[in-house]
Amino acid sequence: MEWMIYGANGYTGELIARYAVEQGHRPILAGRNEKAITELADSLGLPSRIFALDRAPKIAEQLSDIDLVVHCAGPFELTAEVMMRACIESKTHYLDITGELDIFELGASFDAAAKTAGIVICPGVGFDVIPTDCVAATLKQQLPNASHLRLGFDSRSRMSRGTAKTSVRRIGQGGAVRRDGKIVSVPLAYKAETIDFGGGEKMAMTIPWGDVSTAYHSTGIPNIEVYIPASPKLVKRMRNMNWVRWLFRAEFMKRWLMKKIDQQPAGPEEKERKAHYTWVWGEATNPQGEVVTIREKVMNGYTLTAQGAVTMALFVLNNPGTGGFQTPSKLYGPELIEKFRV
Template identity: 65%
Template sequence: MTWMIYGAYGYTGELVANYAKSQGQEPVLAGRNEKKLKAVAERLELPYEVVNLDDTVALRQALGEMDLVVHCAGPFEVTAEPMIDSCIATRTHYLDITGELAVFEYAHSKDEEAKRAGIVICPGVGFDVIPTDCIAAQLKQQLPDANHLTLGFDSASRMSRGTAKTSVRRLGEGGAVRREGKIETVPLAYKTREIDFGNGEKFAMTIPWGDVSTAYYTTGIPSIEVFIPASPNLVKKLQRLNKFRWLLRFEWVKKWLEKKIEEQPAGPDEKQLEEAFTYVWGEAKNAQGDVVTLREKVMNGYKLTSQGAVDIAQHVLAEKPEGGYYTPAKLCGADLIERYRVS
């Protein structure tokens, strides 16, 4: 089976390519920057192909020779649509490492087209959203009549440039929660509470994480919120920023913020990848007031992404699931998280 890693020279894309090579896989590496792509491909002794997402004809020609693509080139709000549409046209399985709400919703809207094409569409095959999706699925199993789901995670790891860029692009849109099955836009730092993610109780705030979309399709639970730790000072700053969110929607402001991010390190260093673990937490409630809580400690989010993307790619190629939209837990089962658990 022939598969592709698109965006293989980005911070996370290169981690995915490294792990694939270490597992004896030989994916085709792809992207639009030939110099950067060639450097990674030669180091890993893997084939490569220069392809620009803006060139639909060339993209579909390249995908036509692939059984599956792992899409790693963000911002996915810009890049996912042309890649998904081309995968449907060429009958190529689509996976990506996004955490962006709009991308999950767009991918879900392509469910019927994916079924007709006989391909899997499964965004979020990394830290966004494997561990939280598996926690959500396990909570649903333990409390089948749950009507409210709260998820969260705590990581000391540095963000990659790509993740940081995605975050600032999203700021102007505000936060997001799901209420009675519908995604609602809410202010930044909409809610706060104290949560023990697994390493002691911490002050936390809501964020518009991908599970606001995916956990609903995994569990059917109609109300969903996601939290991360945050200092009271950061929460106050974000809440004040709500008055100026309109300014952050301008493309020139986004570009300015992205340029500032380019001055930062590419992502976590080797020490952080090995030692900065992530604590994942979830809580389900039903109408009677019953509560079930789960906690897991998993590997660094970027390391998890590198392994999860390859693991799920191999699962799809080997198991040949029926076509359609999937979440990671729906595709591989709620016990997928066990591969990435640390003691």
């Protein structure tokens, strides 16, 4: 079977490509930057393909002989829909490494079309959102009548440029939680409280993480919030930004911020990735007031994404199932997290 990594020349795409080769696999590397893709493919002894994400029919032609794509070219709000449509047209399984809330909901909207095409659409096959999604699914097993779910993670690793761009582009939309089964827009740093993610108590704030979408599809729990550590100073700053959130929706502001981010390093080096693991935390509560808590220590998010993307690609190729929209824990099972514990 043939599979492809699109956007392989990006920071995380290259990590995925290198890990695939280490494991003895030969994916096709693809993207629109001919020089970067060709150089990387040649250095790894892999085939390559050059095309842009302009129109779905043209992309589908490039995917006509491809069984699965791991899509790594973000921001996904600009690239995911056209790639999903092309995959449906070419009957190619679609995986990506997004953490963007709206992309998970977009994938869910293509559920019927994906089933008809006989393909899987599974966004978030990396740190976004494998470990948190598995924790959510396990909590549901342990407390079947849970009505509220809180998830979070504590990572000291630096962001890649791609993650930073995604985060900045989201600021203008504010925060998000799930309430009574519906995704609800809320202010930035909507809630703040002290949480022990696994390494001791820390101040934390809510963020519009992908689990606001995926955890609901995985568990059916109607009320979901996601937290990360944040100093009181950062919480205050984020709350003050609510007054000027409109400014971050302006295209000129987005372009300026993107240029600033492009001046930063591509992402954490291997030494930093090895040194900085991640704590993942989840808490489920039922109407009777029973509470179940899980804490998991997993590898660095970028290392997890590289290994998770390859793991899920091979799993789908060997276990395609009935297709449709999937989350990592629904597709593989919540035991997937066992592969990434440290």
